[in-house]
Amino acid sequence: MNSADLNPAGINLVACVKWAELRPEIDPLHGSVEASQRSSGFSSSDFAAVESALRLAQAWSDQGQVCVVTVLCAGPEDAEDSLRDFFAVGATRVVRVDLAEQRSSAQVAELLASALVPSQLNAQFVICGDVSSDRGSGSVPAYLAHHLGMQQALGLIGLESTDPGSLHATRRLDGGRRERLLLTAAAVISVEGSVATLRRSSLAATLAAKQKTVELRKQQIDWPTEVNRLRPWRPRARVLAPPAGDDALSRILELTGAQSGSTAARTLRLDPEQAAEAVLEQLAAWGYLDDSPPA
Amino acid sequence: MSTDSYPEISFETRMSSVEFRVHERAHITVDSKICADCSTRGCITACPANLFVSTADGGILFNYELCFECGTCYMVCNEEGAISWSYPEGGHGVVFHSS
């Protein structure tokens, strides 16, 4: 990157957006979630983050500050077309950190932070959406603040610029109360979708944006190999006929088998092969190995 | 085979299978005062999204949100000026995926 881009004297605002499945299509036949470019996009709170950045930049520019708004996304190539649209609303730069697969919030934040540090985007204000629409936890901004060593104000419901480089933020508290914060650089903030609606880009800007390029960063981070939780295999649930019985009590007795004689435990001493056979036999007798539903 | 083996879904379930990116501006408005004089009420039967509802005072209650933007209503409408019809703001409204 060109160091002139760093805007050392001015204020760099970076809006972080997440490319997410907005309307996940769960295939009822296989139960798999299908991601498609056409049903993916950015959440309303991410749009609010971009709009907030643009408004702050506008306000501070009017007061004589040089402000640069950058939109940053850690996401796949599919996101590129939609990211380009941020040029049309007024972003100066759009940067994509290549990330093809789903990662934990901590890892995404690490990736984003690597692009935000002073030697890179040199962000004074990082503005995120409060939670992503694909069941996000809203923890990315918190991790970011930690990585960047910035203050944080998360889940904001209102933003107002004051003097250049400082702003009033409103946060919801329990019991219908509000908290007003005065924030100065450097800070990570996250906003709710209701804070602002992204402006509609003019036709000329939309046409011009088609020619712009999204900057691509490839960041090599050696993630530790993830170990999925291990647990014993459990046979899948079976469909059982509803218990017979005229009243609730007898049905419960029937269901739990409380008063019927239970099968006595047996201890078998066998070779491994025979033991395996016996286990399979017993499982089959209980109906676990049969995939077709019991009659 | 009878209908029992293929239970018909409710209208709400039917409409919930469709994505609508609702814009805050109503792209269709209905002037209920004009509808009060309408005897045919074709919109109520023909609108595939079932968005026209009779009100007790003889008017029409209309909600624009879950609209296919098909044009049926203004074509079957009987009274000049009852329906003001336009497309929603670009990028909003119905979005099909598997049709």
Add this chain to the structure above:
Amino acid sequence: MTDFDVIVVGAGPAGAAAALEAARAGRSVCLLERGPYPGSKNMYGGVVYGRVLDSLIPNWWEEAPIQRWVTRRSTMLMTGDQAVTVDYRCSSWGEAPYNGATAFRPEFDAWLASKAEAAGAVLICSTTATGLLRDGTRVVGVRTDRPDGDLTAQVVICCDGVNSFLAKEAGLYPPSDPANYTLGVKETILLPREVIDERFAVRGDHGVDIEILGCTGEVPGGGFLYTNAESLAVGLVLSLPKLAACGRRPEEILAELKAHSAIAPLIEGGQVKEYSAHVIPEAGYKMMPELIGDGILVAGDAAAMCLAAGIWLEGVNFAIGSGAAAGQAAARAVQRRDTSSAGLQDYRRRLDSNFVMSDHRKLREAPHLVMSDLAQQQLPRIACGVMEQLFTVTNPDPKPGLRKIIRGQMKLNNLKLRDAISQGMKALRTFG
């Protein structure tokens, strides 16, 4: 200086083809679409006929996003509890260069528009054209709903679909008559691939197209059932004024079709993935607007170039055919610096010399015929009645003769021999 040589409004099949051809001819082209992506606003029955693509995109079948190739085509005549089906199978339709294919419009239209983009057209989505810019009678561009949204061009091609407010604004349409339009409603129903293969007796990427007459009760129209890879498309086409007057809602009539003994076993157990609706310009040739004005051309559904005549339900191919012709004609006119109505007449010539106009002219009576009482009510009842009598074993009574059965059924359904012959001749003239 205009912003572009050509503006195409609407990235459906007509618009994509127009933009593709104009861009290929070296013109600067802007393709406007109001949906968030091409195809997002579009639904149809389900079959595209690709022959028209051969000359535009060689070997299109290797890349087009299709669901199944139609190798089995049935026409079904039904009454409340009976059905007669004529079933045609053709395995050569399942091999290149193919005939028809089922496809999802959001995928197909997006693909076709991407071809136009690759040829150099600029695609702008999420942008509605709200009106025309004019200089006197001459169209010089469009107004869009974006801030500072005016865009100028030497030719505007309206491919904005059946409601075409732009063609109406340009004064190219006479006042519209709802009787010229039908409403299409459809359910996309999910079923596993193997189940579809079994139920419809097809394998691999082969599929079925069923057109149905007699399933719409008192409302003139028709039904269809198509196979996608892992879903079915079941829907109806219903005459607008009759639907509005009949007191029954479209989804009720659709539910009846789905419950019919000839259809229920085919769709049983499926889940509705998407419900959709759209209007069709049913009357074809007879409702076509003026196609050419000063600086403006109209193509596809916007020009009512949809052939919806019972056993035919074709619009995408006509849209592509007319759109491509409009794109070529516009490019030529721009090059010759005459984009007046006279300079754009080449469009008309191109349409007249290919299938678009000759099919529409030949079949101009077909929509009316197919929507007539004879085709809608009497024909299905007579066909089913004849079959029932022919194949019901009445021992010990002797079998009745076929002629007697037919005469009896015609009488039962109030069809006079004279009318049958005259209508039959008319049908021959129309379709022959």
